[in-house]
Amino acid sequence: MQGIIVKGIAGFYYVKVGEKVYECKARGKFRFNEMTPIVGDRVLISVDGDKGVIDKIQTRFNELKRPLVANITQAFVVFAMRNPNFNNDLFNKFLVLCEAKEIKPVICFNKIDMASDDEISNMKSIIETIGYEYVMLNAKSGIGMDALKDKLSGNVTVVCGVSGVGKSTIFNGLVGKEAMQTGDVSEKIKRGKHTTRHSELIELNGGFLVDTPGFSSLDIKFLETEELKELFPEFLKYSDMCKFSGCLHYKEPECEVKEAVNQGKIHKSRYDFYVSALEELKARRKYK
Template identity: 65%
Template sequence: MQGIIVKGIGGFYYVKVEDEVIECKARGKFRHNELTPMVGDKVQITVNNGKGTIDKIYERHNMLIRPSVANITQALVVFALRNPDINEDLLNRFIMLCEYNDIKAVVCFNKTDLLEDPQMEEVVSMIKSAGYECIFLNAKQGIGIDEIREKLKDNVTVLCGPSGVGKSTILNNLAGRDIMETGNISEKLKRGKHTTRHSELIEVEEGFLVDTPGFSSLNTDFIEKEDVQSCFPEILQYAYGCKFTGCLHYKEPKCAVKEAVEEGKIHKKRYDFYIRVIEEKTKGRNNK
């Protein structure tokens, strides 16, 4: 029988097979191969007397550490337009990590009553110009939730974004019940309190939601400098026109990407962020 691991607790794994969930243990061979089953793994199991054994873990499409889950297909990148104030650098880093992990990113702007602000309109323009779909929400009022719900079918979806932007409220609205405790914004720090502690797949709209809403780590040190451009689809679109193979679109002459920036085909803020990442990695190598 084939299924998907929807929860793991204390060495037991709960595998969804058609219309039932079967409690399973993993065979010892996985420990010997230093392979631990993860939530989201597609597995093959055998069942005896109502108890299952995981015999095979199929190859993972991708894997996240925090939250600990495999085979994510879609991320809802949630940022509030205000309270807490939007951090453009952080937003771009979330999207960058989605691209690196081959996860489709849909950017969700919460608290849309604050949209009529020139700075916020510029942020939205930057994201749309890079080719990302944007959804506008007011999660507390349920506005925009149905639009998100339509995107869940046949996907394993994780919510990501900083604390306090409304991820838990969105997750609870989508699931139709309180799965996650919603946190309050710290008045002193103007940022959200962490409210989640574990990973589990919740079946919603013929798809799955990861109950831990989002990445809790944004370390990008592991991405090589030469691989950064692959995390920027709008840069890759023009990179083929560069004069030199291996062009980083930084200081090289006759660079098609830099020309696209000058012509307004690539948003200047997105390019500036790309250059900051390249410079960080260049300094990191020089300091080793």
């Protein structure tokens, strides 16, 4: 039978097949192959009563380390309009990591009650030039939550974002219970707290929701310089028109991506981040 691992505790894996969940052990061969089953894995199991054995792990199309989970299809990337204030570099790192892992991002701007109409309009304009989906939220009052729930169907979704933006409040609003302990943002250091200790998939609205925040590490130094430009989807429709086929959209002449930035078709804040990240990657490669 084929199923999905929804929880793993102390060497036991709980595999959902249809409407039933089987407690399974992994065959010893996985240890020799240096591959351990993790939450989100699609697996083949043999069953005896309510117990089972994992015979095969299907090929993963992506894997996150923190939280440790496989085959994520969608991320709710949460940022607050205030408290903490919007951080452009962190925002773009989340989006680059989503693209690198082939995860569809849905941008969630929370605490919209704290922002002016101009600020909200500016945030929307940035996302619209990229082409990503977005939802404007006031999670505490429930504004925008129904729109998020509709996006769960058919996906394995992780909620991610910097500390204090309301990830736990959003998660609890989606599942309809206090599945994650919400923590107040420390007034002194502006950091949130969460107490979830292991990953689990919660079935919801025809999809699965990961019960721990994603992307706690935002290191993009593993990327190659030539790869980075492919992770900015708004660049793609212009890059084929550049004079040089290997154009990095950096210092090359007759670059259509840079021209699109000048014309406001690509948001300057996104391009500025790209240049900064590219220079960092190039410097790292030079002194490696």
